[in-house]
Amino acid sequence: MLGAVEAGGTKYICAVGTEDGKIMERVQIPTEYPGKTIPKVIEFFQKHQIDALGIGSFGPLDLNGQSDTYGYIKATPKPGWVNFPLVETMKKALNVPVAFDTDVNAAAWGEFLFGAGKGLGICLYMTVGTGIGAGAVVDGKILHGLSHPEMGHIFLRRHPQDEFEGFCPYHVDCLEGLAAGPAIEKRWGIEGAGLPENHPAWEIEAHYLAQALLQYILILSPEKIIMGGGVMKQPHLLQRIHREMERLSKGFLTLPQPENYIVSPTLGDDSGILGALMMAKDIVYGK
Amino acid sequence: MLGAVEAGGTKYICAVGTEDGKIMERVQIPTEYPGKTIPKVIEFFQKHQIDALGIGSFGPLDLNGQSDTYGYIKATPKPGWVNFPLVETMKKALNVPVAFDTDVNAAAWGEFLFGAGKGLGICLYMTVGTGIGAGAVVDGKILHGLSHPEMGHIFLRRHPQDEFEGFCPYHVDCLEGLAAGPAIEKRWGIEGAGLPENHPAWEIEAHYLAQALLQYILILSPEKIIMGGGVMKQPHLLQRIHREMERLSKGFLTLPQPENYIVSPTLGDDSGILGALMMAKDIVYGK
Ligand SMILES: Nc1ncnc2c1ncn2[C@@H]1O[C@H](COP(=O)(O)OP(=O)(O)O)[C@@H](O)[C@H]1O
Numbered sequence: 234m235l236g237a238v239e240a241g242g243t244k245y246i247c248a249v250g251t252e253d254g255k256i257m258e259r260v261q262i263p264t265e266y267p268g269k270t271i272p273k274v275i276e277f278f279q280k281h282q283i284d285a286l287g288i289g290s291f292g293p294l295d296l297n298g299q300s301d302t303y304g305y306i307k308a309t310p311k312p313g314w315v316n317f318p319l320v321e322t323m324k325k326a327l328n329v330p331v332a333f334d335t336d337v338n339a340a341a342w343g344e345f346l347f348g349a350g351k352g353l354g355i356c357l358y359m360t361v362g363t364g365i366g367a368g369a370v371v372d373g374k375i376l377h378g379l380s381h382p383e384m385g386h387i388f389l390r391r392h393p394q395d396e397f398e399g400f401c402p403y404h405v406d407c408l409e410g411l412a413a414g415p416a417i418e419k420r421w422g423i424e425g426a427g428l429p430e431n432h433p434a435w436e437i438e439a440h441y442l443a444q445a446l447l448q449y450i451l452i453l454s455p456e457k458i459i460m461g462g463g464v465m466k467q468p469h470l471l472q473r474i475h476r477e478m479e480r481l482s483k484g485f486l487t488l489p490q491p492e493n494y495i496v497s498p499t500l501g502d503d504s505g506i507l508g509a510l511m512m513a514k515d516i517v518y519g520k
Numbered sequence: 521m522l523g524a525v526e527a528g529g530t531k532y533i534c535a536v537g538t539e540d541g542k543i544m545e546r547v548q549i550p551t552e553y554p555g556k557t558i559p560k561v562i563e564f565f566q567k568h569q570i571d572a573l574g575i576g577s578f579g580p581l582d583l584n585g586q587s588d589t590y591g592y593i594k595a596t597p598k599p600g601w602v603n604f605p606l607v608e609t610m611k612k613a614l615n616v617p618v619a620f621d622t623d624v625n626a627a628a629w630g631e632f633l634f635g636a637g638k639g640l641g642i643c644l645y646m647t648v649g650t651g652i653g654a655g656a657v658v659d660g661k662i663l664h665g666l667s668h669p670e671m672g673h674i675f676l677r678r679h680p681q682d683e684f685e686g687f688c689p690y691h692v693d694c695l696e697g698l699a700a701g702p703a704i705e706k707r708w709g710i711e712g713a714g715l716p717e718n719h720p721a722w723e724i725e726a727h728y729l730a731q732a733l734l735q736y737i738l739i740l741s742p743e744k745i746i747m748g749g750g751v752m753k754q755p756h757l758l759q760r761i762h763r764e765m766e767r768l769s770k771g772f773l774t775l776p777q778p779e780n781y782i783v784s785p786t787l788g789d790d791s792g793i794l795g796a797l798m799m800a801k802d803i804v805y806g807k
């Protein structure tokens with residue numbers, strides 16, 4: 234049996250499953266302080282006999298195997314989690330090898346293996362939730378370089394009708410600061426889920442997301458872009474992004490039909506946990 | 521013997537060399553209309569016995585092996601070259617296999633094999649000349665996805681003191697439109713080479729280039745960035761970019777010392793032609 238964790242800002246999803254991607258049992262544990270959350274995570278896995286654990290976590294993370302702080306969560310605004318040694322803690326408690334990557338890299342891996350990115354040379358997974366992030370699989374490997382990408386923090390040009398200042402603690406009005414769920418809530422004084430379909434919020438949102446996708450395309454040239462996260466649950470938003478992408482790329486880039494190019498995750502909310510499970514598989518069985 | 525072409529907007533460089541990257545002979549041919557330039561290119565290679573030809577060319581290019589127009593130069597503003605079947609023409613004339621990629625991908629390949637990018641997991645080569653472009657090598661392969669990247673055409677935020685409108689025929693004020701050599705010339709009424717070191721032009725230039733590098737880093741996470749092209753011949757410009765990168769990334773990204781991270785090409789002006797030569801090598805000897 235293999236173990237998988239999707240560590241999110243609001244909840245930890247823990248699961249056990251098989252090497253062909255079948256989840257046998259799962260639990261959700263609220264993300265509070267590490268001292269409250271982590272013992273419950275450990276308890277879940279101690280009830281099962283796992284051979285390896287894969288973790289996809291909110292970042293930023295130290296993924297540098299040579300570093301003294303490999304496996305740590307780094308400078309997150311989430312109280313209590315700064316410099317938390319997640320890999321070390323789990324390894325010690327469970328005595329199994331641990332694979333570690335960002336939540337979006339795990340999700341990209343899941344969609345590449347079982348979902349919308351199957352068989353592609355380059356696929357990109359983006360989440361638009363409490364934060365914004367993206368991960369890519371290039372030639373059958375999760376993309377890592379100097380570190381993991383930080384695609385949620387690129388700079389954008391302002392929508393001319395948008396006067397919200399932005400809420401990113403690092404950059405104020407980067408992509409995340411202007412377009413993540415909390416930006417919508419702070420801009421309009423009400424959560425995105427409560428805004429009607431014809432509200433101007435969605436035109437601004439689609440504009441920022443399309444602008445970001447265009448930068449990703451110009452730099453990375455993905456063959457498919459998969460968009461998940463809470464904000465993307467707005468059923469009309471993907472279509473608005475399609476239209477805005479066509480407008481922004483016209484006359485310069487020849488893109489596939491947007492309906493086939495910018496898509497929802499085939500695995501629904503399971504891209505990340507399945508990706509993490511397959512990261513555990515790679516430890517035990519190799520690639 | 522192997523053949524290599526670096527097809528630029530102002531000149532074609534043609535060379536023959538060996539599989540270990542030694543250039544035996546080279547010529548420069550001005551880029552005029554294809555009917556004038558190409559016969560001279562062919563004539564040069566007909567004087568030599570080559571087994572394969574590698575071409576790095578200005579773009580945009582059709583690199584899709586499945587396409588009817590594979591090997592064509594596409595919608596370039598350069599008169600006469602739109603839809604020119606470069607690969608087909610050279611194959612027919614010389615009767616050898618041809619490897620084809622963008623000029624910047626060839627340069628990235630050259631620097632990865634012999635230069636500043638040697639042995640790295642991800643390295644990026646950027647040129648700032650008549651146009652702006654960049655290419656990357658990821659895990660020992662030139663990065664291709666849907667197509668080749670078009671990193672020169674990303675959107676930037678305006679420098680507050682810059683009132684030049686931009687000259688990109690597609691986007692007006694994208695990176696290339698604001699920061700390529702002709703943008704400097706049009707903004708100040710004089711070529712970059714003639715502007716003194718303390719001219720405000722260079723602060724604006726460094727700001728735009730650093731902003732672009734930051735987007736590349738957030739999305740692709742390269743381990744090294746190599747900057748070539750005519751504009752980078754300004755000896756103080758690289759240092760200005762280093763300082764501006766530090767300012768823009770501070771408190772968020774931990775980057776290597778900028779002097780070791782953002783560097784000049786080790787191969788000088790030969791990155792592209794050597795990369796093209798090695799593309800020819802890969803046809804004959806495999807990788
Ligand atoms: N139907 C919806 N429409 C718009 N926004 C939504 C919707 N559902 C959730 N959100 C927003 O998505 C964010 C939560 O994202 P989610 O991906 O579920 O969690 P997290 O990013 O914390 O893992 C919140 O800001 C919430 O307001």
Ligand SMILES: Nc1ncnc2c1ncn2[C@@H]1O[C@H](COP(=O)(O)OP(=O)(O)O)[C@@H](O)[C@H]1O
Pocket residue numbers: 528529530648649650651700701702705711712713714748749750751752753754
């Ligand atoms: N020393 C210099 N300082 C600033 N700009 C320069 C310098 N030398 C050349 N340039 C500019 O670089 C551009 C040419 O770039 P180059 O890379 O040589 O050619 P191309 O891009 O056509 O292959 C021109 O716009 C020119 O003005």
Ligand SMILES: [Zn+2]
Pocket residue numbers: 385386401402403404405407408409410
């Ligand atoms: Zn930010």
Ligand SMILES: [Zn+2]
Pocket residue numbers: 672673674688689690691692694695696697
């Ligand atoms: Zn442009």
